[in-house]
Amino acid sequence: MEKVPMTAAGFNRLQEELKHLKITERPAVIKAIAEAREHGDLSENAEYHAARERQSFIEGRVLELEDKISRAEVIDPAKLTGNTVKFGATVTLADQDTDEETTYQIVGQDESDIKNRLLSIQAPLARALINKSVGDSVEVSTPGGSKLYEIVSVEFR
Numbered sequence: 001m002e003k004v005p006m007t008a009a010g011f012n013r014l015q016e017e018l019k020h021l022k023i024t025e026r027p028a029v030i031k032a033i034a035e036a037r038e039h040g041d042l043s044e045n046a047e048y049h050a051a052r053e054r055q056s057f058i059e060g061r062v063l064e065l066e067d068k069i070s071r072a073e074v075i076d077p078a079k080l081t082g083n084t085v086k087f088g089a090t091v092t093l094a095d096q097d098t099d100e101e102t103t104y105q106i107v108g109q110d111e112s113d114i115k116n117r118l119l120s121i122q123a124p125l126a127r128a129l130i131n132k133s134v135g136d137s138v139e140v141s142t143p144g145g146s147k148l149y150e151i152v153s154v155e156f157r
Contacts, residue, residue, distance in 0.1 A: 003073040005087050005121060006108030011074045014110060018065040021058055029055045068110065077105070080156040085129040087121055090155045093129075096137065096148040105157075106130075125149075 077088030112120035
């Protein structure tokens, strides 16, 4: 069973979503199915079919979350040190074409949010950065062509 790396914040978000699905969404959809059944013929009952579809989605998501939580390897970036990029690192990069600096934190796949500068460990840029150090250059293939970045700093917060 492959471990899924994530920060404590990401782990807590998954647990909260699972709790919400089990305590709020699951009972609500069961009630909706019961109400739809009262309307008669199920073969032509759109409310019933919509509720069953919603129930299927919820149960699938519950199973997915339970699996990820059971395989989670919670990593606290604040306890890590060094100047080599690894999971949890906050990395400042300089675009070698424009000298524009950008900072990303490398996080688990379920935590990624590029607008908030949270980069998935599975992303091509993150994979290119792993095991590199301050001063190293990395080349990343992007839809707009190949980009070169230099690692300016590596921090663990």
